[in-house]
Amino acid sequence: MGQYLPIVCLLVLATIFGALSFFASRLLAPRRPSSAKEAPYECGIVPSREPPDRFPVTFYIVAMLFVMFDIELIFIYPYAVDREFLGTYGFVEMLAFSVIFFGAFVYVVSRGALDWGPVLRERRRRCSVRRTDVGHDHSSSRHRRSSR
Numbered sequence: 774m775g776q777y778l779p780i781v782c783l784l785v786l787a788t789i790f791g792a793l794s795f796f797a798s799r800l801l802a803p804r805r806p807s808s809a810k811e812a813p814y815e816c817g818i819v820p821s822r823e824p825p826d827r828f829p830v831t832f833y834i835v836a837m838l839f840v841m842f843d844i845e846l847i848f849i850y851p852y853a854v855d856r857e858f859l860g861t862y863g864f865v866e867m868l869a870f871s872v873i874f875f876g877a878f879v880y881v882v883s884r885g886a887l888d889w890g891p892v893l894r895e896r897r898r899r900c901s902v903r904r905t906d907v908g909h910d911h912s913s914s915r916h917r918r919s920s921r
Contacts, residue, residue, distance in 0.1 A: 834886040838878070845874050 852859055852867045888896055 831886060831888075834881065838881065838886065841874060841877070845871065 848870055849867060852863050856863060
C-alpha cells in the first residue's frame with residue numbers, strides 16, 4: 774500500500790487545487806455582464822447573422838461512425854498481431870464483434886446517416902417527384918375506371 778501513497782497524495786492535491794481555483798474564481802471574478810460579453814466570440818469577427826436553431830445531427834452521427842471504426846481497428850489489431858496465441862477463441866470473438874459492428878453500420882447507413890448535403894437534397898427531390906407522380910397516377914386510373 775505504501776507504493777501507492779505518492780499517487781494518492783497527488784490525486785488529493787490535484788482535487789484540492791481544482792476546488793480552490795474554482796471557488797477563488799467565483800469569489801474574485803468581476804461580474805459586469807453586457808451584451809458584448811455574452812455574444813459568441815468568433816475570432817474577433819462580428820457575426821453578420823444569427824446562428825441556425827439546431828446543428829445538424831448528421832454531423833454527430835458521422836463522428837460516431839468514425840469512433841466506431843477506430844474501436845473496431847483497436848479490437849482487431851491484437852488479433853492481427855498475435856493470432857496464433859489467441860487461436861479460435863480470438864477469431865470467434867473478433868468475428869462476433871465485427872458482425873455486430875457491421876449490423877450497426879448497415880442500420881445507420883439505411884437510416885440515412887451518410888445522406889447529407891447535395892445527396893440528401895437530390896433524394897428529397899426524387900421522393901417528392903415520386904409522391905406527386907404516384908398520387909397523380911392513382912387519381913387518373915380512378916377516373917378511367919369510373920368513365921368506363
